[in-house]
Amino acid sequence: MEDRVQDGVSSTATSGTGKSKLETLPKEELIKFAKKQVMLIQKANSRCTELEKEIEELKSNSVAGGTDEIIKALTERLNTILLEKAETEQHCLSLKKENIKMKQQFEVRQYFNFLLTYIVWS
Numbered sequence: 001m002e003d004r005v006q007d008g009v010s011s012t013a014t015s016g017t018g019k020s021k022l023e024t025l026p027k028e029e030l031i032k033f034a035k036k037q038v039m040l041i042q043k044a045n046s047r048c049t050e051l052e053k054e055i056e057e058l059k060s061n062s063v064a065g066g067t068d069e070i071i072k073a074l075t076e077r078l079n080t081i082l083l084e085k086a087e088t089e090q091h092c093l094s095l096k097k098e099n100i101k102m103k104q105q106f107e108v109r110q111y112f113n114f115l116l117t118y119i120v121w122s
Contacts, residue, residue, distance in 0.1 A: 022030065061070075 022033070025033065
């Protein structure tokens with residue numbers, strides 16, 4: 001039941017003192033930690049603002065441009081992804097065939113090595 005805070009500092013009580021690790025940090029370390037947390041919050045807020053703007057743009061584009069263009073763009077993306085999938089599957093199949101061929105060659109080499117060893121010791 002240990003609460004974790006950013007930067008790996010545990011907020012659980014240390015044994016016997018009843019204080020969290022944050023409370024036991026030196027002042028300089030605590031200031032660094034607080035500044036880091038503030039910076040992370042600011043970054044998160046900035047990213048939220050960017051995403052809200054992007055959502056508004058998408059909403060206005062869908063109303064202004066209609067859904068046909070969105071469907072067309074998504075269809076093109078889907079077709080591209082399906083093509084990549086087919087190419088990847090084809091590549092995977094050729095790799096499997098190559099793997100089987102290499103295994104067979106390895107087994108043949110092992111057999112010949114066995115025969116050579118048997119002949120030499122006979």
